[in-house]
Structures are given as structure tokens and as C-alpha cells.
Amino acid sequence: xxxxxxxxxxxxxxxxxxxxxxxxxxxxxxxxxxxxxxxxxxxxxxxxxxxxxxxxxxxxxxxxxxxxxxxxxxxxxxxxxxxxxxxxxxxxxxxxxxxxxxxxxxxxxxxxxxxxxxxxxxxxxxxxxxxxxxxxxxxxxxxxxxxxxxxxxxxxxxxxxxxx
Amino acid sequence: xxxxxxxxxxxxxxxxxxxxxxxxxxxxxxxxxxxxxxxxxxxxxxxxxxxxxxxxxxxxxxxxxxxxxxxxxxxxxxxxxxxxxxxxxxxxxxxxxxxxxxxxxxxxxxxxxxxxxxxxxxxxxxxxxxxxxxxxxxxxxxxxxxxxxxxxxxxxxxxxxxxxxxxxxxxxxxx
Numbered sequence: 001x002x003x004x005x006x007x008x009x010x011x012x013x014x015x016x017x018x019x020x021x022x023x024x025x026x027x028x029x030x031x032x033x034x035x036x037x038x039x040x041x042x043x044x045x046x047x048x049x050x051x052x053x054x055x056x057x058x059x060x061x062x063x064x065x066x067x068x069x070x071x072x073x074x075x076x077x078x079x080x081x082x083x084x085x086x087x088x089x090x091x092x093x094x095x096x097x098x099x100x101x102x103x104x105x106x107x108x109x110x111x112x113x114x115x116x117x118x119x120x121x122x123x124x125x126x127x128x129x130x131x132x133x134x135x136x137x138x139x140x141x142x143x144x145x146x147x148x149x150x151x152x153x154x155x156x157x158x159x160x161x162x163x164x
Numbered sequence: 165x166x167x168x169x170x171x172x173x174x175x176x177x178x179x180x181x182x183x184x185x186x187x188x189x190x191x192x193x194x195x196x197x198x199x200x201x202x203x204x205x206x207x208x209x210x211x212x213x214x215x216x217x218x219x220x221x222x223x224x225x226x227x228x229x230x231x232x233x234x235x236x237x238x239x240x241x242x243x244x245x246x247x248x249x250x251x252x253x254x255x256x257x258x259x260x261x262x263x264x265x266x267x268x269x270x271x272x273x274x275x276x277x278x279x280x281x282x283x284x285x286x287x288x289x290x291x292x293x294x295x296x297x298x299x300x301x302x303x304x305x306x307x308x309x310x311x312x313x314x315x316x317x318x319x320x321x322x323x324x325x326x327x328x329x330x331x332x333x334x335x336x337x338x339x
Binding site for chain 2: 025040041043059158161
């Protein structure tokens with residue numbers, strides 16, 4: 001993983017944008033937006049996950065919940081990513097070698113894979129269980145994994161600030 | 165900061181609550197980030213309950229969900245999340261009471277929280293008085309939208325102020 005120790009990350013920290021964000025009220029501003037957006041990502045995906053587990057909102061078809069909530073999740077995710085990148089560049093070299101940050105990226109990728117598996121492999125057969133209050137094991141596993149992985153992303157993300 | 169507010173900090177400072185909180189925060193490995201994450205997950209439930217409900221009332225989200233049904237289903241989640249956040253937040257509050265009760269942004273956070281809780285409680289209680297209370301006339305629906313807008317902004321300001329507590333110290337008390 002040589003690229004993690006590359007001096008290029010220091011160059012990123014020295015961009016004038018990085019200095020502007022790091023040295024002004026921009027940083028806390030971006031961070032508060034990041035926390036709100038991240039909480040919204042988890043809060044909106046939580047509603048879908050609990051439906052996949054058969055715990056909540058069982059009166060609504062899974063496809064309806066997913067169609068109406070996931071665009072909000074993505075919108076919030078884009079905001080969280082932009083604000084996150086804004087904070088990242090102020091300390092790029094330290095972040096890439098920070099174990100909490102590395103965990104966060106790995107968990108994010110796993111959460112993304114889990115979501116992709118649901119949307120591209122499982123979603124095709126949606127008609128079979130769309131209205132089912134009691135969902136099949138496969139959906140329960142995907143819903144639980146999503147909850148665990150996103151909670152892990154939050155924990156790792158919060159831990160970044162304790163290590164840096 | 166008003167005296168009655170800062171005096172809560174003085175009261176808690178040096179109490180057994182402070183020693184208990186400090187013990188947990190400093191003894192249990194990883195306790196501060198873990199309890200902060202529990203706090204943020206509570207905020208996520210606030211987003212997934214009252215914030216989504218407010219967006220629904222404003223006509224912005226989840227059009228196929230019914231307002232009355234949503235209120236009945238989501239409000240318990242909100243109240244439990246708030247209870248959980250009072251507990252997770254208390255560890256930090258009790259641990260360093262003077263830091264919080266002398267911090268103007270913490271004062272703002274509490275004020276926004278009181279606003280948000282009162283608006284949401286009002287909405288919830290009225291909806292329990294009569295089936296579909298907020299949807300029975302266009303006047304009521306518009307009142308619901310006004311309450312939803314104020315409530316939405318208050319909840320977001322609570323989260324926003326929460327994050328700024330840590331930063332205002334640099335502005336008010338520079339090192």
C-alpha cells in the first residue's frame with residue numbers, strides 16, 4: 001500500500017482550498033452539514049432496512065418504500081461525500097494512514113456492495129415478496145448487514161476524530 | 165448565559181454524577197467514540213422519523229405514505245431515540261458540566277430542542293385527538309405544514325448546534 005505514504009497527499013493538504021477550509025469557519029460548517037447528511041443517509045436507509053427485516057412499515061410494498069426513500073438517501077450521500085472530501089483534503093496525508101479512516105472506507109465499500117447486490121440481483125424477483133409482511137431469510141440478511149455496516153461507518157467515522 | 169442555566173453546571177460540577185461519567189469515559193476502552201456514535205445513531209432515527217414525516221407533510225417526500233398512519237407509526241421511534249440521546253448525551257454533560265452550561269451554543273441547542281419537542285408533541289397530541297385530525301380541512305393541513313416547517317428547521321438546528329458546541333470554544337475562548 002505504498003500510495004498511502006506518497007508525498008502527493010501532502011500536496012493535497014497544501015492546495016489553497018485545503019488551507020481555506022482548514023483555517024476558517026468552513027471546517028466546522030462542513031462538518032455539521034456532514035453529520036446531518038450522514039444521519040439522514042442512515043435514517044432513510046434504516047426505514048428500508050427495517051421493512052426488509054419485516055419489523056416496520058409492513059403495510060407498504062418494499063418497492064414503494066425503496067423507490068420513495070432511496071433517492072433521498074442518495075441525495076444525502078452526495079452531500080455527505082462532498083462535505084467529507086472538503087474535510088479530507090485539509091488532512092489528507094494523516095487520514096489515509098488513519099486506521100479508523102481506512103475502516104470507514106472499507107465499511108462504506110461493503111455497504112455499497114450489499115446495496116448493489118440487493119438492487120441488481122434480488123430486486124429482479126421483487127414481485128414475489130413485495131407485499132410480504134414476513135420476508136424471506138435472504139432479505140433479512142441484507143437488511144441486517146446494511147444496519148450493521150452503516151452503524152460501522154458511523155462508528156469508524158466518529159473514531160477518525162479521536163485518532164487524528 | 166442566564167444564571168439559572170450556568171448554575172446547573174456548578175451544581176453538577178464535582179457531584180457523583182460527574183465522577184461516574186468521567187469513570188465510564190476514561191475507563192471503558194473506546195467508550196467516548198462508541199457513545200458518540202450511539203448519539204449520532206439516535207440523530208439518524210430523528211431523521212428517519214420526525215424529519216421524514218415533516219418532509220411528507222410539506223409534500224416533498226414519500227407521497228404514497230399516509231400522514232396519520234406515519235405519525236402513529238413513527239412517533240414512538242422518535243421519543244425512544246430522544247430518550248436514548250438524553251442518556252448518551254448525559255455522559256458528556258455530566259463529565260464536563262461547566263464546559264456545557266457556560267457554552268452559549270449549548271444554550272442554543274437546548275432552546276432549539278425545547279422548540280422542536282414542543283412543536284412535535286403538539287402535532288402528535290392533536291393527531292391523537294381525532295382520526296386524521298390534520299387532514300380534515302385545508303385550514304388544518306396548512307397549519308400542519310406550518311408546524312412541519314418550523315419543526316423541521318428546529319430539529320436540524322439542534323443537530324447543527326450540537327456539532328458547533330465543540331467549535332465555539334475556539335471562537336469565545338481562543339487558546
